[in-house]
Amino acid sequence: MKLVASTVFAAISLAVPALSETVAVTLDIINAPGAPDGFNRTLVSANGTYPGPLITANKGDTLVVTVNNKLDDPNFRRSTAINFDGIFVKTANAFNEGSPFVTEYPIGPNETYTYTVPLVDDQTGTFWYHSQLDVQYVDGLRGALIVYDPDDPLADLYDVDNEDTIWQVGDWWHNSTLPLLAGYEATGIVPVSDSGTFNGVGRYQGGPEVPFHVVNVEAGKRYRFRIINTSARNVFTVSVDSHNLTVIETDGSATAPLTINQLDLLAGQRHSVVLEANQPVDNYWINAPFVGGDPTRNLNQNATLSRAILRYQGAPDADPSAPMSLGPAAGELNALDEADLRPFVASPAPEPDxxxxxxxxxxxxxxxxxxxxxxxxxxxxxxxxxxxxxxxxxxxxxxxxxxxxxxxxxxxxxxxxxxxxxxxxxxxxxxxxxxxxxxxxxxxxxxxxxxxxxxxxxxxxxxxxxxxxxxxxxxxxxxxxxxxxxxxxxxxxxxxxxxxxxxxxxxxxxxxxxxxxxxxxxxxx
Structure with missing residues (x-):
């Protein structure tokens, strides 16, 4: 499947079982054309999309992920390896953990490997998968992995939690990793991204006006939005105009509800937030500006263009009338301080040995x-x-x-x-x-x-x-x-x-x- 600017999300539809099941997923790792921010380039992708297919499972299931390495473009790294970020891996299964040269050798081109990953210790929450080989996921090989809890103790705080409430923010480069790496190694200067993407779409300065991703909500309902920073570098700052966000999960761990209106996510971090659709029916900006290096080193970058639209049912099919901002004004800012987070079930940290x-x-x-x-x-x-x-x-x-x-x-x-x-x-x-x-x-x-x-x-x-x-x-x-x-x-x-x-x-x-x-x-x- 070719990836065009309007392609924002691809999901593997998995039924939610009453009992533990085996969740079988096939990822074909291929070089495919794509234009997430309107700039055409070749990607390293899972099943031809960026982000890759959504993987979902239930608490206690077993993931069986078959990776078919079909990479054939000599301008990219040809081998691969897939890591399931944040998923607990028991000792006996360490060989399926997915870290090349630590727990496995990479998967070569035209080779297949199946990762069998039991979901253990009642682990649930928001995770993601990506290539762990070198910087390969910069070229697009990254996607969301959600483990649902049918008995979620926080379920009474939200009404909607599905594949449409997953937000993947990420940094994006127009050049591919091999020349970017060569430049980094020659200068010691980390490459600066061209743009940021929200569920696979973005804009860069002077580029085409790619339609922003739209998140649809219905007035009166409460939504659990699972936010994943799939970046290789950038820090994203997320807020929604006129709305509060209540943090209930951090990197797969349930947290005591904490209401804020803006939060930062470093590369690899995840949060679940509850948003109540309690404002007048309209379109509202979801702000996702980012920082990562000196923006004067890449004039394509305009972090203000990193955003999406929260659209209430009944609102016009149009961009919000409010100006694009970087988030709440200083006098209204209630930003998340990580040190204020507490676990949903309190427990002390053991003394160190x-x-x-x-x-x-x-x-x-x-x-x-x-x-x-x-x-x-x-x-x-x-x-x-x-x-x-x-x-x-x-x-x-x-x-x-x-x-x-x-x-x-x-x-x-x-x-x-x-x-x-x-x-x-x-x-x-x-x-x-x-x-x-x-x-x-x-x-x-x-x-x-x-x-x-x-x-x-x-x-x-x-x-x-x-x-x-x-x-x-x-x-x-x-x-x-x-x-x-x-x-x-x-x-x-x-x-x-x-x-x-x-x-x-x-x-x-x-x-x-x-x-x-x-x-x-x-x-x-």
Whole structure:
């Protein structure tokens, strides 16, 4: 299917079962034409669309996602790998976690791999999937993944929660990743996006007036909008003219309802908000401006054009009459402070057994980031393979793999000291989530009732998180600005190595990925 400017969303329709089911999904990874913001280019896409097909499931289901790699354009990375961002992955299933060179080899062109991912620990909420290989998802390989809870304890707060209430915001580039990477590596300057997209459509300065995405509502109803920042860099600030938003979920974790009228989302972060359609029937702007780098480096960028329309039933088919703004005026602003969020069910963060300090430093003038003076380089042999083959200590891994060996069934505290860097780094933990003991937005240390999430900003004020190693595995912990990730801003938190060897029994299909990938010529890897 060709992607044109009016193509905003593609969904796999999945019936909501009464009992746990197997949810089978097929993703054909192809090079396809597209013009999300009116500029024609070739994409790396799932099933030919941007965003990729919506995947939905119910609590306790099992995802069975078959990935057919049909990439054939030599101007792009030809291999791929799919990660399900925020989904818990148990130790025994670590080989299906989707991190190339950590838990698997990439899937080469003309190869197929099926990820079987049971949804465990009653996990529900708002997630997404994307290519985890290098910066490939910048070219379009990203989409939403929603896990519904038939027994949602917050269900009495909203009336509507369906595929039409999912908002995916993302940064978009007119150039493809290989030349963008070459420019980044030559200058150390992270590429600045041409535009922002809302459910797959956007506008750039001087470009065609692509119709804005329309979100339809009915007066008197309450809507659960699930907002996902699928960016590789940009921070999006979301608000709706004349409407409040009540936050009820953060990165898959239910939160105590908190009413605000504007919220920021770093790359990879998600929130559910409840909007009550209680204003006069009309069209209202959904504002989604963004920041990410110096906009003077890309004159196509006009963050004010990043938006959608909230249209009440009965309103005319027209743009809102109000001017395009960046959000509420200063005197009316009630912005979300992450430190004010509380879990729906309060619980303390366990005291730490292990303390690790991570210092983030960029090498001036180069595309190189360091964590504790180490710039991460993906190992040639995946971490999981090394562990299964007997690796048992830090000395069994190259220094550049930045692998921390941790005991099982302990609580690990990660301290990010305050930084002089002016960019907030969204650090993301794979396979698990963490207690956010200290937010970068506040000096308050909260161990009594911190929220749990899987992406937290690291920057000027410092951040502290704690996570449990009760689920052993080699789990990526990295910056979700994927340009920084490519430049080395990543670690691997490898816990319970003996447990991994006892519990992980990969399939022959997984074992075949390595020889197939290593046999590929470099231009197909």
């Amino acid at each position: 292990v303390n690790i300090t991570l210092n983030l430093v960029v090498t001036a003038g180069k595309a190189q980031w360091n964590v504790n003076n180490v710039s991460f380089l993906a190992p040639e042999v995946p971490t999981l393979v090394k562990i299964l083959d007997g690796a048992n200590s830090s000395s069994d891994f190259n220094v550049t793999e930045n692998t921390f060996i941790l005991p099982a069934n302990k609580t690990v505290q990660i301290i990010f000291p305050p930084s002089d860097d002016d960019e907030e780094h969204p650090f993301h933990l794979h396979g698990n989530n963490f207690w956010l003991v200290k937010s970068n937005s506040s000096d308050v240390i909260n161990t009594e009732n911190p929220i749990k999430r899987d992406v937290a900003g690291v920057g000027a004020a410092g951040t502290i998180v704690r996570f449990s190693t009760a689920n052993p595995g080699p789990w990526f912990f990295h910056c979700h600005i994927f340009w920084h990730f490519h430049a080395g801003l990543a670690t691997i938190m490898a816990s319970g190595l003996d447990d991994i060897r006892a519990d992980v029994h990969p399939t022959p299909e997984w074992e075949a990925l390595g020889p197939a990938y290593e046999a590929l010529p470099p231009d197909e890897q």
